Amino acid sequence: xxxxxxxxxxxxxxxxxxxxxxxxxxxxxxxxxxxxxxxxxxxxxxxxxxxxxxxxxxxxxxxxxxxxxxxxxxxxxxxxxxxxxxxxxxxxxxxxxxxxxxxxxxxxxxxxxxxxxxxxxxxxxxxxxxxxxxxxxxxxxxxxxxxxxxxxxxxxxxxxxxxxxxxxxxxxxxxxxxxxxxxxxxxxxxxxxxxxxxxxxxxxxxxxxxxxxxxxxxxxxxxxxxxxxxxxxxxxxxxxxxxx
Numbered sequence: 593x594x595x596x597x598x599x600x601x602x603x604x605x606x607x608x609x610x611x612x613x614x615x616x617x618x619x620x621x622x623x624x625x626x627x628x629x630x631x632x633x634x635x636x637x638x639x640x641x642x643x644x645x646x647x648x649x650x651x652x653x654x655x656x657x658x659x660x661x662x663x664x665x666x667x668x669x670x671x672x673x674x675x676x677x678x679x680x681x682x683x684x685x686x687x688x689x690x691x692x693x694x695x696x697x698x699x700x701x702x703x704x705x706x707x708x709x710x711x712x713x714x715x716x717x718x719x720x721x722x723x724x725x726x727x728x729x730x731x732x733x734x735x736x737x738x739x740x741x742x743x744x745x746x747x748x749x750x751x752x753x754x755x756x757x758x759x760x761x762x763x764x765x766x767x768x769x770x771x772x773x774x775x776x777x778x779x780x781x782x783x784x785x786x787x788x789x790x791x792x793x794x795x796x797x798x799x800x801x802x803x804x805x806x807x808x809x810x811x812x813x814x815x816x817x818x819x820x821x822x823x824x825x826x827x828x829x830x831x832x833x834x835x836x
Contacts, residue, residue, distance in 0.1 A: 599821035608821055609794065609829050618728035619825045623651040629658030638700060639671040640707075642686045644822070645754035646675045670700050674707055677754035678716040680823040681789035681815075682835035686711055688787070715779055716751040717772055720831040721765050723747075748772050769798065769832075773805045776834070783809040788836040793819045795830045802832065811836065 595611045597603050612619055633639050641659075646652035655673040662669060674690075676683045689710045693703040720726075727737040740747075746768035750759040759775060762768040788811040792799040799816045806814065819827065827833060 597821050603821045605820060605824055609824055613829060619725050621822060621825060623649050623654050626654050626658040626661060629655050630662055633658060633662045633671055640690050641673040642676050642683050644679045644683060645677050647754035648679060672704050674711060677711055678714060678751050678835055680819060680833045681791045682714060682716045685787060685789050685835050714835060716835045718749050718827055718831060718833040719746060719768050719772060720827045721746055722828040722830055725828050769802055776806060777809060783811045785812060786836045787812050788814045790816045791819045791823060791833045793824045793827050793829050793831045795832055798832050
């Protein structure tokens with residue numbers, strides 16, 4: 593509705609959310625252009641890029657196209673684009689892993705190998721109490737959306753090979769978060785070697801409660817951040833995303 597936002601450090605997420613919820617129209621997102629990426633690539637000798645899942649956005653393809661454009665003119669430059677197969681804090685954890693590898697003085701090829709392995713073993717889940725954006729965008733029919741709302745069903749979603757899939761569902765938000773905690777605890781990973789990252793769309797208490805519930809799993813660390821523009825558009829106000 594004549595409101596557009598660039599998802600950078602200056603975005604006013606509260607204002608965006610207010611306008612998004614007030615609008616009867618679907619929320620539309622667009623990815624950075626290849627030119628946007630080219631401008632960033634030109635600054636460094638070794639460039640690592642992390643994008644949202646290629647199944648959710650054209651950002652990965654845009655970044656790859658930009659890479660080809662730059663490499664044609666500067667073949668000695670190193671550029672690798674990582675498809676995070678995730679979103680939000682999944683991308684954050686991937687960036688952390690790249691930084692760790694750089695600090696360990698690994699070669700570019702070693703970094704790519706280790707980070708791709710990390711991505712392929714990362715878990716991402718999310719809960720959204722408000723499905724209005726999914727309904728507006730036609731991903732859930734209005735009829736099904738009305739039934740879900742009437743029955744107070746809250747879906748627990750996850751990422752499989754970068755696609756959003758339904759993992760489970762529960763009656764009410766509290767039960768959904770208990771279900772999520774159970775799913776995480778049964779995920780079969782070595783928690784002591786992993787960082788749990790939680791992002792929330794103006795739902796700090798939910799994030800803190802989930803952190804408290806999952807402390808018993810002895811994650812290496814647990815971090816909490818607030819979602820920015822794109823992630824807020826996906827999970828809507830009150831949503832929570834977790835990756836580890």
